[in-house]
Amino acid sequence: MKKYIYLNDRIVSLDKAAIFANDLGLLRGFGVMDFLRTFNGKLFHLPDHYKRFCSSVKMLGLRVPVKEEELAKILSHLLAKNKVRDASFRLILTPGRTDNGLDHNGLQTFFILTEDPYNLPDKMFIAGASLITSEYERILPESKHLNYLWAVKMYPVRKKKEAVDLLYLKDGKVTECATSNIFIVKKDRLITPKKGILPGITRKVVLDLSKKLLQVKESEVTERELWLADEVFITATSKSVLPITKIDGKKIGGGQPGPWTKKIMTVFDEYKKNY
Numbered sequence: 001m002k003k004y005i006y007l008n009d010r011i012v013s014l015d016k017a018a019i020f021a022n023d024l025g026l027l028r029g030f031g032v033m034d035f036l037r038t039f040n041g042k043l044f045h046l047p048d049h050y051k052r053f054c055s056s057v058k059m060l061g062l063r064v065p066v067k068e069e070e071l072a073k074i075l076s077h078l079l080a081k082n083k084v085r086d087a088s089f090r091l092i093l094t095p096g097r098t099d100n101g102l103d104h105n106g107l108q109t110f111f112i113l114t115e116d117p118y119n120l121p122d123k124m125f126i127a128g129a130s131l132i133t134s135e136y137e138r139i140l141p142e143s144k145h146l147n148y149l150w151a152v153k154m155y156p157v158r159k160k161k162e163a164v165d166l167l168y169l170k171d172g173k174v175t176e177c178a179t180s181n182i183f184i185v186k187k188d189r190l191i192t193p194k195k196g197i198l199p200g201i202t203r204k205v206v207l208d209l210s211k212k213l214l215q216v217k218e219s220e221v222t223e224r225e226l227w228l229a230d231e232v233f234i235t236a237t238s239k240s241v242l243p244i245t246k247i248d249g250k251k252i253g254g255g256q257p258g259p260w261t262k263k264i265m266t267v268f269d270e271y272k273k274n275y
Helices: 046-059 068-081 122-127 149-153 155-160 201-210 223-227 259-273
Strands: 004-007 010-013 032-039 088-094 109-115 129-135 165-170 173-177 181-186 189-192 215-218 231-236 240-247
Touching: 004 068, 010 068, 032 046, 046 068, 046 201, 068 109, 122 240, 149 155, 173 181, 173 223, 181 201, 181 223, 189 201, 201 215, 201 231, 201 240, 201 259, 231 259, 240 259
Parallel strands: 129 165, 129 240, 189 215
Antiparallel strands: 004 010, 004 109, 032 088, 088 109, 165 173, 181 189, 181 231, 231 240
16 A cells, blocks of 8 residues: 655655755754654544644754644544554654765755554553663763664664663663653552653553542662563553563562553543543
8 A cells, every 4th residue: 555644745645755865864863852642543642642643843953844733734634644543653753964974054854654563462452572681871862853863773672582672771760662662650659750761652641540549759769670570561652561470580579460550551441531
């Protein structure tokens, strides 16, 4: 099936889309990305995604290319043009062309990729998934930028070990995964790292929903706390709420999704269904 994307004020077929070879996003990996999707034909938390996108854009000194209302219309047009009810969207903004590899002329490149909805196998939500750890800290972690160098470099290792994501550790502290936020449960308390992370939209929703269920705390999480956790799960637009039952080959809790994780998964699924 031919796919259509948005590129600099036009909707074009993916096979006809092109950017300049001297685009700073390509030459230096300088740019911003955001990822969102629809559930039941509705854009999930578009205002939150747009707010994060704008924050990332401003952190890099770029110019916000569209207003929220305009973005909503573009995404709706892409759904119609691609003849789909649900899709994932990847927003990419770069400074555009450069003559010296650093400077640019202000003519930004902005495009939106339309992708099939990303869904993990059902068995991962039933039996749990695994992570591998790596000592690493993203530059400007609060910004969702294009620098995924370490995540891409480590992907073959992660794939070989059948891990769903890469968990970053820094100086004995747990921060975030390459493409997810992490939560631990200990003695009926839900804890998630607060600093040095990308503020995930699913993370935000889960925090709000969980406050009605148990004690919730955003704070520093040490490696020791991670290994002693009763339960662990991760959240992301592409993963929803995913139980983690093994990290670096070691079982977490009893090696099965825990009761609080199951409860939060159920509540979040219901939230998505009625959004």
